Amino acid sequence: MRKWKVPLPPPLPPPPPLPARPRSRTLKPSRNPPHPKSISTQIAQLQSQTETSQSSCPHPPxxxxxxxxxxxxxxxxxxxxxxxxxxxLDDEPLLQRARLSGFMVKMWGIYPALVSCDGGKVDGMLWYCASEDRFEKLDAYETVAYTWRECEVGLGEGEMVRDVRMFVWAGDADSGELEDGEFELDRWRRFFKSSVVRNALSEGA
Structure with missing residues (x-):
């Protein structure tokens, strides 16, 4: 079976430190960023793991x-x-809330990754992609760490949409590169969005 090397995460902007994990389940994680050294250490560890590990690809392109x-x-x-x-895009895209079943989110650094999970549910957004050029840009943005699959999502009140494309983790769901966790969109917006938008604008110029 062909082996592939899990790529490094996409380049990160200077990040704020992640909140420290609570020492017990009764404590809530702090929203105040701790010392910058903590996230630098985590990123270095993640890069070291991805550079040295190899896994089979259960979801080929x-x-x-x-x-x-x-x-x-x-x-x-x-x-x-x-x-x-x-x-x-000339105008702001129209997004619609949707829910995916049979999957769960794990974290690859600061980025979420979908993996199969019986009984799992993931909330997200649905958007209509009208051209191959746009899809290819999305595919490039996700990097080769992800591959696309088709799925069915629910919109509420029993309405389902089929033949939906989504990007999932391309490697082993049990890979050491992935950690349990949740993606916090609001926090990502506060600390990382501006850099991502700047990069997108500079590359498109």
């Missing part, structure tokens, strides 16, 4: 021809401003 379809976003692309900047 999908070669199915593109056709206009809905996309399910569960991470940074839930933010309309990021999506608009990345794709150089």
């Amino acid at each position: 999908n070669s199915k021809p593109f056709r206009p379809c809905h996309m399910f976003f569960y991470g940074t692309l839930q933010d309309p401003g990021v999506l608009r900047s990345l794709l150089s």
